[in-house]
Amino acid sequence: MDRMQFHLNGFRTGDPAISEPAEGQQARAERPGSEVDVLIVGCGPAGLTLATQMAAFPDITTAIVEQKAGPLQLGQADGIACRSVEMYEALGFSEQILKEAYWVNETTFWKPDDANREHIVRSGRIQDVEDGLSEFPHVILNQARVHDFLLEAMRRGSSRLEPYYSRRLLDLTVDVSIAEDSDAHPVTAKLERIDPGHEGEIETVRARYVVGTDGARSTVRGSIGRSLSGDSANQAWGVMDVLVVTDFPDIRFKSAIYSNEGNVLIIPREGGYLVRLYIELDKLKESERVSERNITIERLIAAAQRIFRPYAFDVKEVAWWSVYEIGQRLCDKFDDVPEAEVGRRRPRVFIAGDACHTHSPKAGQGMNVSIADAFNLGWKLAAVLRGTSSPGLLHSYSDERQTIAKELIEFDRAFAKLISTPPKDPANPDAGGIDPAEFQQAFVQAGRFTAGMAVHYGPSLITAEPTHQHLARGFELGTRFHSAPVIRYWDAKRVHLGHTIKADGRWRLLAFAGADDPGSSRSRLGRLCEFLAESPDSPIRKYTSPDTDIDAVIDVRAIVQRDHRELAAELIPPLLVPQKGRYGLRDYEKLFCTELNGEADIFEQRGIDRADGCIVVVRPDQFVANILPLDGTSELAAFFDRFMIVSSSSVMSVPA
Numbered sequence: 001m002d003r004m005q006f007h008l009n010g011f012r013t014g015d016p017a018i019s020e021p022a023e024g025q026q027a028r029a030e031r032p033g034s035e036v037d038v039l040i041v042g043c044g045p046a047g048l049t050l051a052t053q054m055a056a057f058p059d060i061t062t063a064i065v066e067q068k069a070g071p072l073q074l075g076q077a078d079g080i081a082c083r084s085v086e087m088y089e090a091l092g093f094s095e096q097i098l099k100e101a102y103w104v105n106e107t108t109f110w111k112p113d114d115a116n117r118e119h120i121v122r123s124g125r126i127q128d129v130e131d132g133l134s135e136f137p138h139v140i141l142n143q144a145r146v147h148d149f150l151l152e153a154m155r156r157g158s159s160r161l162e163p164y165y166s167r168r169l170l171d172l173t174v175d176v177s178i179a180e181d182s183d184a185h186p187v188t189a190k191l192e193r194i195d196p197g198h199e200g201e202i203e204t205v206r207a208r209y210v211v212g213t214d215g216a217r218s219t220v221r222g223s224i225g226r227s228l229s230g231d232s233a234n235q236a237w238g239v240m241d242v243l244v245v246t247d248f249p250d251i252r253f254k255s256a257i258y259s260n261e262g263n264v265l266i267i268p269r270e271g272g273y274l275v276r277l278y279i280e281l282d283k284l285k286e287s288e289r290v291s292e293r294n295i296t297i298e299r300l301i302a303a304a305q306r307i308f309r310p311y312a313f314d315v316k317e318v319a320w321w322s323v324y325e326i327g328q329r330l331c332d333k334f335d336d337v338p339e340a341e342v343g344r345r346r347p348r349v350f351i352a353g354d355a356c357h358t359h360s361p362k363a364g365q366g367m368n369v370s371i372a373d374a375f376n377l378g379w380k381l382a383a384v385l386r387g388t389s390s391p392g393l394l395h396s397y398s399d400e401r402q403t404i405a406k407e408l409i410e411f412d413r414a415f416a417k418l419i420s421t422p423p424k425d426p427a428n429p430d431a432g433g434i435d436p437a438e439f440q441q442a443f444v445q446a447g448r449f450t451a452g453m454a455v456h457y458g459p460s461l462i463t464a465e466p467t468h469q470h471l472a473r474g475f476e477l478g479t480r481f482h483s484a485p486v487i488r489y490w491d492a493k494r495v496h497l498g499h500t501i502k503a504d505g506r507w508r509l510l511a512f513a514g515a516d517d518p519g520s521s522r523s524r525l526g527r528l529c530e531f532l533a534e535s536p537d538s539p540i541r542k543y544t545s546p547d548t549d550i551d552a553v554i555d556v557r558a559i560v561q562r563d564h565r566e567l568a569a570e571l572i573p574p575l576l577v578p579q580k581g582r583y584g585l586r587d588y589e590k591l592f593c594t595e596l597n598g599e600a601d602i603f604e605q606r607g608i609d610r611a612d613g614c615i616v617v618v619r620p621d622q623f624v625a626n627i628l629p630l631d632g633t634s635e636l637a638a639f640f641d642r643f644m645i646v647s648s649s650s651v652m653s654v655p656a
Contacts, residue, residue, distance in 0.1 A: 008585060031203050033061065035061075035185050036185075036206075036207050037061045037207070037385050038061070038063075038207065038210075039062075039063050039207040039210045040054075040213060041064075041169050041211070041214045042212065042355070043068070043072070043165075043213075044214075044215060045143065046352040046355075046370040046371060047211070048154070049091070049371040050374035050377060052154050054159070054378060054381070054382065055157025055160070056158060056159075057382050060385050065167040066164070066167065068165060069165055069195065071144070074319075074320055075142050075143020075146070076143060076239075077366050078143060078276065079367070079368070080097065080140065080368065081138060081365070081450065082129060082137065082138055083453055083455070084367075084368045086134060086622070087371060090501060091502075091503050092153055098136070098139065101140055102139060102270045102271075104129075104137065104140060104254050104268075106128055106253055107253065108253045109122070109123045109125065109257075109258075110250075110256070111423055112258065112423055117260050117425065119310045120258075120308070126444055129451055133447075133448065134451065134453070134483075135483055135498075138451060140268065167191040167192070167194070168193075168194055169214065170190045173187070174348050174349060175188070179346065187209065187348050208385065209349070209385075216329075220355060221351050221356065224349050224351075226356075228330065228331055229330065230358075230409070231329075236295070236325055237280055237323070237325075238278070238279040238299075238322070240277055240297065240318055241274055241275070241319040242276075242277065242301075242318050243315070244313060244314060245316060246311060246312055247311050247312050251268070252275075254266060258436050258439070261307045262279065262280040263422075277300075279303050279304055279307070281295065281303065295323045300321060300323075328358070328409045328416075329358045329359075329409075330356070330405055330406060331402070333398050334351050334373075334398035334405075335348075335394070336348055336349040336350075342395055346392070346394055346395075347398070350377060350397060350398075352373035353369075357408065357409065359409055365412065365452075369404070369405065379505045379619075380393050381394070383505060387645055389643050392643065393462065396462055400457050403458075411446070415442075418442055423436055455479065455480065455623075456476070457478040462619060462642075463477060463623070468627045468632070469627060470609070471609045471613075472512070473607030474605060474606030474607040475616050481501060481618045481624055482606065484498075485497070486593065487564050487595060488593075489564045489567065492564055497510070497559065503620070506551065506553060506554065506555045507619065508555050508557065509615055509616075509617055509618075509636075510616040511525055511528055511529075511557070511613070511615055511630065512608050513525040513560040513561060513630075514610070514612045514613035514630060515612075518562065519567055519571035520571070521571075524612075524630035525630060527630075528615070528630050529556070529574075529576060532556060533550075535633070539637055539644070543645070543646065549578070549581065551580070551587070560593055561594050561601075562594070572591060576591045614627055614629060615628040615629070625639075
């Protein structure tokens with residue numbers, strides 16, 4: 001059921017964002033169950049994102065544990081990339097994020113004044129995110145608030161998930177002898193309670209799958225013999241969130257400052273007054289650690305005041321501060337299966353987020369890449385546990401995300417070095433350094449990466465070869481589905497097509513009708529709908545249980561090149577107004593039109609072939625998996641046959 005579709009199984013009152021509880025839902029137990037389907041270790045952004053996804057599946061038993069005594073109160077990560085807001089839209093709380101966050105609209109650049117190199121002057125400004133990259137902006141919001149929204153979404157899910165705090169993971173073992181038994185719980189976790197009154201109590205949890213989202217010092221990672229490898233740049237940076245009185249004119253813009261006294265990155269914070277500063281400090285010696293420098297907050301403030309000259313910078317309050325070293329580290333694999341055993345053994349333990357990749361905060365990617373890890377993994381775990389996909393699907397998590405993390409590390413290494421390089425002095429060109437104009441250009445070029453839009457999964461079990469890419473050039477295979485506005489047929493509401501793809505584990509078939517009459521049963525769209533509803537080869541019939549709704553596994557939606565006033569309702573294929581739920585109510589949110597009062601429509605924006613149309617297959621994590629002709633039904637069936645499990649019996653025809 002779509003998040004804002006309700007009353008399906010009877011009239012409901014109250015908040016529609018709160019899902020109906022699972023049948024037989026009981027009060028939360030004091031401790032995790034002795035057996036669970038999924039155990040998540042760690043309540044960082046990756047762990048909470050994964051738990052929020054799993055909360056949508058009442059038939060999957062999930063537990064999430066955390067060593068800390070309660071929810072995060074003050075977070076360190078604050079940048080939320082455009083792609084992350086898209087994921088939060090799929091999880092149901094993008095509106096809250098956008099209402100509270102600071103929006104990054106422009107970035108300004110500062111350099112030493114050629115007339116007086118002790119002072120800084122503005123050297124340029126750019127739009128932070130290129131037009132058309134996403135319908136959502138790049139925003140800034142305290143990580144703790146993001147956690148609050150995720151925790152609330154977990155509580156609203158069908159499973160009513162809540163974390164178990166004050167649990168320290170002591171030991172994790174995998175019984176490889178039963179790892180291929182789908183009914184087994186081969187992973188055993190021993191947890192120590194550290195809350196007052198229960199200190200030292202040991203809880204043993206057996207799980208089908210365990211996911212370690214327990215940070216850079218991950219116990220889960222160590223238990224499966226994995227380690228982070230990489231190096232440090234021997235560069236110290238300070239960071240502080242401050243309330244400040246200043247005459248610096250760009251204090252409410254994201255700004256990069258190059259000065260003779262060092263470099264600063266300004267990140268304005270939510271709330272109108274708070275600002276974060278990343279401040280370059282001294283180079284560290286080869287074997288030196290930041291802790292050995294005994295750097296104080298007074299030193300950070302003094303460094304900022306020197307860099308900001310000739311502007312005053314009077315810090316009134318420090319909300320938070322820290323000092324860190326720039327470094328990049330990466331794990332070689334994100335699950336417990338040795339490379340040599342991939343073809344014989346399914347993964348049972350996974351790691352995500354900082355447990356498998358760490359890097360500098362300069363590009364604002366830490367939290368964003370972590371939640372993308374979880375968003376990639378969650379639907380795959382659900383598909384295997386619910387019996388709709390084969391266990392081989394789980395190998396794609398490490399394959400896809402380790403490659404992306406490696407690209408991130410390489411990008412971060414270059415970007416961090418760029419920010420730490422001193423400005424070039426025109427009077428002394430042989431002294432080295434970087435021209436601030438070069439940095440501004442590099443910043444523009446990095447925009448797609450920092451927005452989270454550079455992710456591109458190669459051909460695999462779940463991503464096809466680009467054989468028919470020419471039919472929809474703007475939906476590049478392996479990239480996230482780039483949303484565009486359409487008009488919903490039945491109520492003429494303007495909506496974003498991508499917002500129909502919620503984090504509910506379902507695949508989407510988006511059928512873009514060609515130039516022939518979509519109201520004709522013999523049109524290519526009509527024949528496709530007939531195949532999907534009636535043919536024994538239809539992936540809908542093969543992979544959907546007869547006791548569930550027709551769109552429970554694969555959700556079909558159509559987009560026609562017509563004004564909504566020109567299409568006769570009685571000619572619409574039954575598959576696009578299916579009867580669902582216990583009353584057989586019709587779903588009126590499957591058909592969309594393109595008339596946008598003269599604006600470029602989705603066909604034009606995304607390069608879709610107007611004459612022939614196409615099918616765009618979208619994965620549950622919103623990535624484009626396949627593009628096919630409307631009559632490419634055999635290829636469509638063959639694609640899903642690669643990884644899905646046939647239901648025990650076929651669904652009935654769609655009720656007329």
